[in-house]
Structures are given as structure tokens and as C-alpha cells.
Amino acid sequence: MNTDTPLPDDSAGDTWERRLAAQPFRAVPPSWRSAILAKAGSGAGVRPQPARDRSVRSGWFERWLREYPVTWGALAALWLVVAGLNSVDRWLNGPPTTSARSISTTQWAEIQNQRKELGELAGIDLRAPLRPAPSTSREETPAVLRPRSHRRLQSLPGLEGWMTWDTEPDGIRGSVDTARV
């Protein structure tokens, strides 16, 4: 017993303590030895279960690949050919964005000509340059602010032709067609 820690109770001189320490403990039952060591040995062999599962899974994948080697090989060769052609085409022609832009310009000039001819036929002056039509997407169109009652009047069923109303800056003015009443 060493006394590396200077604590009051850590002394070996107490006869009472020595008396207690002299009491011999029971030995481990002899029959346990073989049972415990056998179980420990078998338990050590059971542990690598997950590794076996992994090998089973990789075996299944390998078998799947191995069953159709020609098909997988042909698919891989085809993919290589397509990828090669694609890169050669890009190298020869450059990026495809310029051709799309020229087609659009040509079409625009043709539309301008057709419009001019139509104006001449109809006797309307359509020489003003055509501007691209405004976008009709929901985000770009500002919502029309008007009273909810106005919308309701316009949609009253069964009164079409009987009543007319105008929307004016200071409110709605309505009139009734008395001839129909």
C-alpha cells in the first residue's frame, strides 16, 4: 500500500483496518471459468455482423452488374460517343446563342413590313415604329383600383341591358332604361 496522497485516513498503521483487510474473500466459483471464457470467445466471433451485411449487399450489386456485361459495356460506349460528339460540335460552332438572336431580328423586320402593308391597305397610318407589346404577365400589370361595389354592379346577373352605369372619377353614375321597364 503506498502513501502518495497525504490524507489523514490513508495510513497503513491502523490495526483495525489491517484486521479487516486480513479477511479473505471467497474465490470465484471454479465452474464459472469455462462458461465465461467460452461465452466470451463465442461473443467475440458474433460481433462483426454488420461487416457481413455489407459484403452481402456489395455481392448483390456485383452480381447485378455481372449478369449483363455486354449491355452495360454498350451503354457506357454510347455515352462516351455522345459526350465526344457534343464536345466536338461545341468546339467547331461555338456557343449557340448568336444564331437565335439573328433569327429573332429577321422575324422582327418581316413583321414590320407586313404591318406597313396592312396600314396601306386599310388606309391607316401605321408608319410609327412598332414597339414590342407590353407584357401581360400578372406581376407587371398594376391592379385597377376601384370600389368593390363597382365590381359587384357590373356583375349583377339578369340586369344586362336594363341598366347602364359609368365609372367617373367622383363615383358611379347609373341610369335605368325606362322603355324596357
Add this chain to the structure above:
Amino acid sequence: MPPDELERLYDTHADAVFAFLLTLLRDEADTRDALQEVFLRLARRADALKGVIDERGFLLRAAHNAAVDLIRRREARARTLTAFSSEPVELFAPATDPEESAFRAQLTEALGELPPEQRAVVHLKLWEGLTFDRIAETLEIPLNTAASRYRYGMDKLRTRLRPLYDEIR
């Protein structure tokens, strides 16, 4: 771990680990389970003792952990462990002298009346001869806690057994 190495460890340290577990658990079936768990864990790890200088200390620590695990797993039993810890269990070797035999029986009972944490410290100090430093390491408690648990445990044992001891002497 190779089987022959496991056998060597068992033959060298099983008695000490058994005694420690029996003191802690005070149940032979639980002690066997915990001892088996200690050797099972050793067998599963090929390098379990790599870098270990003190095999006995390592095994006692593993035994303590196994006992704590066992108590946690069997929580219902663990609750009764303290209550029934004074149940008769043979901790010590049988003695031919009747007075000595009576003293061992009283000591067994008195140890059972200690809280398990004090029992563990008293066992490691008295019967394994460990210093408080080593006890603190083994049980993963502060040094002062180990010392105070020992002092409280010994006071209780002294109060409980001193009359009988004086009578025998």
C-alpha cells in the same frame, strides 16, 4: 483478444474482480453476469489492453462500469438493491474458527449496510490496497470524495463491529 491471453487475464485477476463485484452487487447471479460482461468486452477488442500498465486497475474499472451498467439496466432491481443489500450473501471464505466465522458474518452484514458507493471505496482500499488516487481514478470520482467516502464507511464499520472485535481480541 486471443483466447490464451483472455485465459491468462482470467486466471490472474478473476478472483479480485469477482470479490469487488460481489461486494458491489451482493448477488451471485448479478456478479456472474457482470464478470461475464467484463470478459466479453475484453474478448471483443483485440487491443483492449494496448498501452495499459496496470491490468488489475483496468479490470476493476471495467468491473465497476459493468456493475453500474447492470444496475441501470435492471433499474427495478437496483431500487431494491440497497434495501436488500443486507440479505445474507457469502463474501468471505469460510473460517474454521467459530469466532472468526462470526466476525466475517458480521462484517458481511455491516458492509451490506453501507451505501454502495462507500462499499466500493472501502473494498478497493482495504482488500485491493489501492491509494485514494487510484481509487478516484478507478471509480471516476474526485480524490476528496474517495477519501471522505472511505472515512464515513470505516466509521460505520467501526461503530458496528468494534464491540465484537474487542470481544474476540
